[in-house]
Amino acid sequence: MLGAIEAGGTKFVCAVGDDEGNIVERIQIPTTVPEETMEEVIAFFQKYPVESIGIGSFGPIDVNKESPTYGYITSTPKTAWKNYPFVRAIKDAFDIPVGFNTDVNAAALGEAKLGAAKGLDSCLYITVGTGIGAGAVVQGKLLQGLTHPEMGHILVRRHSEDQYAGKCPYHKDCLEGLAAGPAIEERWGEKGIQLSNREDVWNLEAYYIAQALMQYILILSPKKIILGGGVMKQKQVFTYIHNHLLQLVNGYVELPELSDYIVSPGLGDNAGITGSLLLAQEALLSKQTLQNS
Structure with missing residues (x-):
């Protein structure tokens, strides 16, 4: 067990x-x-x-x-x-x-092995909620360098009509500072769930997320992008993201059909805990391999 x-x-x-x-x-x-x-x-x-x-x-x-x-x-x-x-x-x-x-790397692992990216050797899992974080599977392995990825804190271009200073205590107007749940609430004065019918809210949110996705696509070229977290339960934002992303990429790279490429988690809210079970499995197999060598 x-x-x-x-x-x-x-x-x-x-x-x-x-x-x-x-x-x-x-x-x-x-x-x-x-x-x-x-x-x-x-x-x-x-x-x-x-x-x-x-x-x-x-x-x-x-x-x-x-x-x-x-x-x-x-x-x-x-x-x-x-x-x-x-x-x-x-x-x-x-x-x-x-x-x-x-937690986001665990979720990426879960989605790669058993979720929306099952059968693929690469994917990107991004959570947009209280914060923004991302985990990546590249050639079947979790991406790690000096440390783990911190993709939620990349810098994005500010929208010309957005006067909000940004919520991140380290960078103010990085991606997380402009697009995480607390930033939405502070900018608009209400929680995202209460703003479901506001096109301007979700179009601006998509403007920032699409910028991030363009950078991730150009650098990592993931075979599937999975967007999770509480903010992404506002499903209408996906269409706005697709539109902004197509404008940003402007034909420079060929993208798959975006409704199949940028998706919700196949494991739903269980992506992280399922991935953590897989981390446990990897740790056990690693120990067994050492014992048998």
Whole structure:
């Protein structure tokens, strides 16, 4: 049996399941402070004979296995979790293999193996919600360099009629600062769900997201783009994104039919937790390979 943790800024989803992504049981735990949240996390997994646990976590996190702070949540704005040794806490409790990556990378893995990009060796998963983040699978592997991708903080061109300063505490008007859920609410004075009928709201949102997609397409050339998160539940924004993207690309590269290329998650809200189960599977296989070598 495998364990999975999707660690978000507002809640932790914990689940047990199998290596095909089937979930046996799952619970949600509020994200408060590590002492409280992790006590409940550990108590949940103590009920099951889990062989490994996969973690898809909010970040930034340290995913460099050669680093002394590997497995840590690092410079997060959630101050109680800053420099928290996440992997070590799980290993101390269970002494089993632990897979560790970002929540969006986990979701990308889930969608690549079992969701909207199943059968493809590359995809891009982007979540647009409280923040904006992205994970990428390239040639069948999660993209990682010096650290994990932070695609939500790229710079985009400001719309000529948009006077909003931006919400990001680091960059103000980066993509996340202009297009994440809190930016929509602060700019327009209401939550996105209350603005469903406002064409101007979603056309502006699409203007920024399409710019980001153009850059990701030109750099990574993903075979499928999956847009998840709470903001993307406003399905009308997809058409606006398609229109802006076609104008931006302007025929420079040939794109597939956009309604098939830029899609919602095939796994719905389970993309992250399913991907975390797959991280657990990878960690277990890695241990078994080392033992047999």
